[in-house]
Amino acid sequence: MTNGPFVRVTGTLLLTAFLLLSLGVAIQGTFETRSSISNTFARQSQIQQAQIDLEELLRLQIDEENSLRGYLLTRDPFYKSEYRSASAGYDAKESAIHATLQERQLTGAGQLLGDYANLQREWRSSVAVPLFAHPRVRLEELDKRNKLFSDYETMTVAAIRRALAQTGDDLARSTQDELDRSSYARASWVLVFGLLAIVFNAYRSQLNRELEEERSFTRILQRAFRSESTPLPNCDIGSAYLSATSHLAVGGDVFDIYRLSEDRALLLIADISGKGVDAAVLTAFVKFMVRAIALRDSAPAAILAEFNVVLSKAVEDPYLFASMFVGLLDTNRFGLTYASAGHDAIFVRRPEGVIALDVTGPVLGVMDEPFESRTFDLRPGDTLVLATDGLTEVRNRAGEQLGDKGAMEAIAQGGTEAQTLADDLVKKVRERGGSRVRDDLAVLAIRVLRTGSNDA
Amino acid sequence: MTRKALLILAGCMIALTARAVADCRAHRGEHVVLYSTTDDPSVLMWDSRARLRAYHAASFDVAQALLPHALLVAPGTHADVISCIADYVTSPLFTGPESAVGVIVTSGPSRGAARWVLGSDVRMFKKR
Numbered sequence: 374m375t376n377g378p379f380v381r382v383t384g385t386l387l388l389t390a391f392l393l394l395s396l397g398v399a400i401q402g403t404f405e406t407r408s409s410i411s412n413t414f415a416r417q418s419q420i421q422q423a424q425i426d427l428e429e430l431l432r433l434q435i436d437e438e439n440s441l442r443g444y445l446l447t448r449d450p451f452y453k454s455e456y457r458s459a460s461a462g463y464d465a466k467e468s469a470i471h472a473t474l475q476e477r478q479l480t481g482a483g484q485l486l487g488d489y490a491n492l493q494r495e496w497r498s499s500v501a502v503p504l505f506a507h508p509r510v511r512l513e514e515l516d517k518r519n520k521l522f523s524d525y526e527t528m529t530v531a532a533i534r535r536a537l538a539q540t541g542d543d544l545a546r547s548t549q550d551e552l553d554r555s556s557y558a559r560a561s562w563v564l565v566f567g568l569l570a571i572v573f574n575a576y577r578s579q580l581n582r583e584l585e586e587e588r589s590f591t592r593i594l595q596r597a598f599r600s601e602s603t604p605l606p607n608c609d610i611g612s613a614y615l616s617a618t619s620h621l622a623v624g625g626d627v628f629d630i631y632r633l634s635e636d637r638a639l640l641l642i643a644d645i646s647g648k649g650v651d652a653a654v655l656t657a658f659v660k661f662m663v664r665a666i667a668l669r670d671s672a673p674a675a676i677l678a679e680f681n682v683v684l685s686k687a688v689e690d691p692y693l694f695a696s697m698f699v700g701l702l703d704t705n706r707f708g709l710t711y712a713s714a715g716h717d718a719i720f721v722r723r724p725e726g727v728i729a730l731d732v733t734g735p736v737l738g739v740m741d742e743p744f745e746s747r748t749f750d751l752r753p754g755d756t757l758v759l760a761t762d763g764l765t766e767v768r769n770r771a772g773e774q775l776g777d778k779g780a781m782e783a784i785a786q787g788g789t790e791a792q793t794l795a796d797d798l799v800k801k802v803r804e805r806g807g808s809r810v811r812d813d814l815a816v817l818a819i820r821v822l823r824t825g826s827n828d829a
Numbered sequence: 830m831t832r833k834a835l836l837i838l839a840g841c842m843i844a845l846t847a848r849a850v851a852d853c854r855a856h857r858g859e860h861v862v863l864y865s866t867t868d869d870p871s872v873l874m875w876d877s878r879a880r881l882r883a884y885h886a887a888s889f890d891v892a893q894a895l896l897p898h899a900l901l902v903a904p905g906t907h908a909d910v911i912s913c914i915a916d917y918v919t920s921p922l923f924t925g926p927e928s929a930v931g932v933i934v935t936s937g938p939s940r941g942a943a944r945w946v947l948g949s950d951v952r953m954f955k956k957r
Contacts, residue, residue, distance in 0.1 A: 435868065492889065516871070517901045518893070523869030525889055528920065535924075 611792030625652030763814030874944030
């Protein structure tokens, strides 16, 4: 029991946040890597396409020159049309490669390709066109020019090839680097994520163990301090207790029947704010303190008033408050004198119906207001039902509380025997609340069997 | 002192010449065949090695202006090597420097012409 609730919740939230963050970063990293590698592959693919296009361009250029040579040798007009077809194909292909190089920002290769295209155009105007026009006149100067163009084009194409190959190599290297980085990053994240998961799991296990220990300890305390059915003369007594949902710590409901004298008994039921060990210990304090006060004071209002003073002095918790019902029962004539400090789940079942007893003052620990005592005469056959707000505030699936009316109906329909009635009320709460029972429930039922002389 | 300097200078020149000869594509006295690239195998022969170098290093326009100083011979023209300078010709478009080879044409219409050609345009035929 080393961690308080705040530390537990904060620790759990922090670890969960770390886990989610790690997971988020790992997923984001994976997507980024995928996108980056996909881009690189797309670029590589475009470079390869540019290389293929370049070879096609060369083939078209050679077709142009061969068409010229064919025409010069044969004067066959077929070669002229072949030349024009090759020229058109060359221009279209050159534009396509240029666009690809620009898109891929391969400025060096793009510049070389531009030079190459200019050379080809100049070759057409200064070599091909004159030779087509005068095929019989073979001037040496024109032949030299042809050679010049050929040399430069060959060298330019070689340079473009090298530039494209270099870019392809760079991209392949970059892809490999990206894959390496991604592998290392993912391995790191898996390691971090795994370690966090181990820490998280260990932390959760520790919290669960602590909670279970505390819960077990609290139950032991409550079993020790909570009164079971103390026999009273001429009465049938039943009691039941329902713990709230299992993951919550045990709460601070307490009830007690204590015989103050031969014909006088103290009836107590209270709901103390808070849960866990503190609330369990407080129930013991409440029980024995009220007993002690009741031994001196004869009026329930005085008991509540005095206890209110004691509570505020003994417990330095500004947020602690308690609702409490104190009744003094004459076990001979069954006159009930009671006072209720904000505790509103007190009912009397009679053959003709169920009556709710009024609240006679504010809850304890909140303000220093006077309490009022009232009396109620019980008759044989009446059953006094003392319950905590776990009965009236239990909610159904739609979120609706049972309320006083529902509680009174449940009491009216409950078993005749006091214990059966208490058990029926717990069953009713279980059925209505299901897994949503958020508050503990304590029920104490006292059925008047007969009036008469004290036979205790 | 002056003699010593001259000796050193001569040694350096011999060393440089020896290196040039060792790395050169062709050697004096070799009989070669001229053949350029597959795209256009005819060979340009230059009246000076400086123009040979300038042709390959210059821009297209400058190279075009130099053409009157060149002789175009058909592929397969025979020639004899009379000189070779290693790594003499460079071009931004070459992968590495090329040799400049001085030859005398021994066949074809330009027989007897002495010119400079690019090392890669020279193919070994046989030794005399």
